[in-house]
Amino acid sequence: MFRFVPPEGAKQPATLSIVEAANRTARHWTSVEAGPLAPGSAAHKRAICAMFQETFNPYRPSVIAWPTLSPDELRRLQSLPIWDIAVQTEGRARLSFAAYADGLEDQAFRRAIMLNAWEEHRHKEVLGHLVRTYGIELAEEPPYLPPRDREFAFLVTGYSESIDSFFAFGLFDLAKQASFFPAELVETFEPVIQEECRHILFFANWLAWHRANLNWWRRIRFELRVAVAWVYIAGLRVGLARSVGTNRKTTREESNFTVNGAQAVTSVEVGFFDLIKICLQENDRRLAGYDSRLCRPTRIPALARCVVAVGKLWPGKKRNNGSGISASG
Numbered sequence: 387m388f389r390f391v392p393p394e395g396a397k398q399p400a401t402l403s404i405v406e407a408a409n410r411t412a413r414h415w416t417s418v419e420a421g422p423l424a425p426g427s428a429a430h431k432r433a434i435c436a437m438f439q440e441t442f443n444p445y446r447p448s449v450i451a452w453p454t455l456s457p458d459e460l461r462r463l464q465s466l467p468i469w470d471i472a473v474q475t476e477g478r479a480r481l482s483f484a485a486y487a488d489g490l491e492d493q494a495f496r497r498a499i500m501l502n503a504w505e506e507h508r509h510k511e512v513l514g515h516l517v518r519t520y521g522i523e524l525a526e527e528p529p530y531l532p533p534r535d536r537e538f539a540f541l542v543t544g545y546s547e548s549i550d551s552f553f554a555f556g557l558f559d560l561a562k563q564a565s566f567f568p569a570e571l572v573e574t575f576e577p578v579i580q581e582e583c584r585h586i587l588f589f590a591n592w593l594a595w596h597r598a599n600l601n602w603w604r605r606i607r608f609e610l611r612v613a614v615a616w617v618y619i620a621g622l623r624v625g626l627a628r629s630v631g632t633n634r635k636t637t638r639e640e641s642n643f644t645v646n647g648a649q650a651v652t653s654v655e656v657g658f659f660d661l662i663k664i665c666l667q668e669n670d671r672r673l674a675g676y677d678s679r680l681c682r683p684t685r686i687p688a689l690a691r692c693v694v695a696v697g698k699l700w701p702g703k704k705r706n707n708g709s710g711i712s713a714s715g
């Protein structure tokens with residue numbers, strides 16, 4: 387099993403000013419490389435890895451000041467249908483990233499992906515503190531086993547994060563607008579959400595770099611694996627694959643995560659197309675601060691734009707209150 391060794395930046399004292407400076411850097415980063423960053427080039431690789439190391443945020447899960455909740459807020463938080471899947475997703479993600487990094491000879495990518503694994507481990511710690519603080523009951527966690535096919539697990543985890551983060555950006559913004567939970571509690575997750583943004587930016591750039599460095603027959607093999615990864619993810623999402631280390635309860639939660647999430651973080655009814663629009667806006671906003679020469683995740687946003695375009699043709703009722711959220715009856 388892998389040891390999740392903290393990076394140097396996490397060994398420094400995480401004072402408020404250091405964490406605030408890291409928060410700013412994590413949103414505004416430009417590479418020192420001159421000229422365009424051609425995908426697959428040495429400069430592209432240096433920029434990807436530098437982005438990942440230099441935007442590291444040293445926040446500490448153990449010193450988070452969890453706010454006191456009112457009985458209603460506590461009940462709402464405890465009944466959110468996301469905690470099991472969130473904890474288990476982080477548990478599996480850290481292992482997938484660590485396993486893939488462990489098999490790499492390229493030291494720069496190895497260090498960056500190992501840091502990604504450590505950050506997933508830290509997300510799990512944040513959730514662990516929250517669960518203990520607010521008395522949230524979790525199902526028993528499954529054993530976390532290292533993947534047999536490291537590259538495939540890495541692809542599945544990277545693409546899954548790209549989907550989950552896209553929706554998390556929108557749901558997080560809804561939670562901020564709705565005042566359904568205290569602002570201090572919502573803000574606790576801001577570094578985690580921005581960290582996921584950084585992860586999917588890294589993954590999109592690793593994909594572009596990796597593809598550009600494959601010869602034609604390796605490229606065909608890789609694209610076939612990517613296609614299989616998407617089919618596998620689709621299977622998980624519709625609940626067809628029920629034996630991937632999760633129990634039945636978790637699998638049901640996973641397939642309904644976004645719908646449940648939107649209903650659970652806000653008291654106003656959010657139309658599906660409005661939710662997608664918020665996700666797109668937040669996706670663009672969160673990624674805007676990183677060097678524009680780096681590649682961006684494109685697949686999920688492109689799909690979302692198609693959905694919004696189709697939605698405009700939909701003759702459904704429109705009750706928009708101006709904030710992009712439909713007010714409930």
Ligand SMILES: [Fe+2]
Nearest residue numbers: 476505506509
């Ligand atoms: Fe995570």
Ligand SMILES: [Fe+2]
Nearest residue numbers: 506547582585
């Ligand atoms: Fe992540």
